[in-house]
Amino acid sequence: AQRVTQPEKLLSVFKGAPVELKCNYSYSGSPELFWYVQYSRQRLQLLLRHISRESIKGFTADLNKGETSFHLKKPFAQEEDSAMYYCALRNFGNEKLTFGTGTRLTIIP
Amino acid sequence: EPEVTQTPSHQVTQMGQEVILRCVPISNHLYFYWYRQILGQKVEFLVSFYNNEISEKSEIFDDQFSVERPDGSNFTLKIRSTKLEDSAMYFCASMAERTQYFGPGTRLTVL
Numbered sequence: 001a002q003r004v005t006q007p008e009k010l011l012s013v014f015k016g017a018p019v020e021l022k023c024n025y026s027y028s029g030s031p032e033l034f035w036y037v038q039y040s041r042q043r044l045q046l047l048l049r050h051i052s053r054e055s056i057k058g059f060t061a062d063l064n065k066g067e068t069s070f071h072l073k074k075p076f077a078q079e080e081d082s083a084m085y086y087c088a089l090r091n092f093g094n095e096k097l098t099f100g101t102g103t104r105l106t107i108i109p
Numbered sequence: 110e111p112e113v114t115q116t117p118s119h120q121v122t123q124m125g126q127e128v129i130l131r132c133v134p135i136s137n138h139l140y141f142y143w144y145r146q147i148l149g150q151k152v153e154f155l156v157s158f159y160n161n162e163i164s165e166k167s168e169i170f171d172d173q174f175s176v177e178r179p180d181g182s183n184f185t186l187k188i189r190s191t192k193l194e195d196s197a198m199y200f201c202a203s204m205a206e207r208t209q210y211f212g213p214g215t216r217l218t219v220l
Contacts, residue, residue, distance in 0.1 A: 032207070043112075044152075044200065044211040086152065095140065095165060096154035097209060 002027040004089050006100035013077045014108045021072040021103050023061075023087030031089045033063055033070040034097070038084040047072075047085070057081070082107045111135045113212035115201050121218045122191055130186045130215045132201030140204035141184045143176065145169070145197040146214075152200065158184065191219045 003026045013019050025031060035047040048056045050063040050070060061072045070087060087100040114133045122128050134141050143155040156166040158176055175187045184203075188195055196219045201212040 036211075043213045046208055046210070049208070095157045095159075095204070096142070096167070097144075097152075098154065099152040101151045 002031070002089055002091060002098045004087050004098055004100035006085075006087055006103050008103045009101065010104050010106070012106045012108055015079055016076050019072075019074040019077045019081065019105065021085050021087075021105065023070045023072065023100060025068050025070065025087075025089050027068075027089060027091065030092045032092060033061070034088045034090070035059070035061055035070075035072050036086045036088055036099075038086070040083070044086065077107045079107045079109055081105060113201055113203055113210055115199075115212035115215050117215060118213065119216045119218070121220065124193055124219055125190050128188050128191055128217065130188075130199050130201075130217070132184045132186070132212055133182055134184055134201070134203030135205070135210055136182075138203035138205045138210075140164075140209075141176075141178070142202040142204070142209060143186045144200045144202065144211075146200065147194075147197045155186070188217075191217075193219050195219050 005024045007022055033050040036044045037047045038044050059072055059074045061070050063070050084102050084104050086102045088097040090097050113135055116131045120128055141158040144152050146152045154167050156170045156176055157164045173189045177185050198214045198216050200214045202209040
C-alpha cells in the first residue's frame with residue numbers, strides 16, 4: 001500500500017533561515033510526488049511536482065528514490081510562507097492522491 | 110483564473126439525514142474527485158469519476174455514498190444516511206494535465 005509520512009506536525013523557523021519540510025513515502029511502483037500548500041482560509045493548491053523539477057516561490061524538492069524522500073526546501077524563509085504543507089503521492093496509471101498528515105510551518109518574524 | 114467551486118461552505122445536519130454536497134469543476138476538465146478530511150487527520154481519497162462513471166473508490170466510499178454529474182457542470186456527493194463520523198471537510202477536485210485542482214471545501218457537521 002502506498003503511504004506518505006510527514007514526521008513534523010509543526011515547524012517554526014525564523015525569517016531568513018532555511019526551511020526543510022520532510023516527506024518520506026513508501027510505494028513499490030513509480031510514484032509521482034507533489035507538494036500542496038494551504039494558506040490560512042484558502043484552498044489546497046499545488047506548490048510543485050517532482051516531474052516538473054521547477055522552483056515555485058523559492059521552494060524546491062528533489063525526489064530521492066534511494067531514500068524514498070521528497071523533502072521541500074527553501075534557502076531563506078519569508079513570513080508569507082506560513083501555511084500548512086501537504087506532501088502527496090500518486091502512482092503512475094492510478095488517479096487518487098495519497099496525502100501525508102501535513103506540516104504546519106510558522107515563520108517567526 | 111478558473112477555480113473549482115463548492116456549495117455550501119458549511120452544512121449542518123442531523124444524524125440519519127441525507128445530504129448533497131455540490132461542486133462545479135473547472136470547465137473542460139474530465140476527471141473529478143472527492144476527498145475528505147476529518148478534523149486533525151489527513152486528507153483521504155473517497156472516489157474518482159470519469160466519463161460518467163466511478164473509476165475508483167476507497168473503502169470509505171460505501172453504499173451510503175454516491176456521486177453524480179447530473180447536468181454536465183455540477184458534480185455531487187450524496188450521503189444517504191449521515192453518521193456522526195461523517196463530520197469532516199469534504200473537498201472536490203478536478204484534474205487536467207495530471208494536476209488536481211481543489212475546491213475550497215464543504216464543512217459537514219453531523220449532530
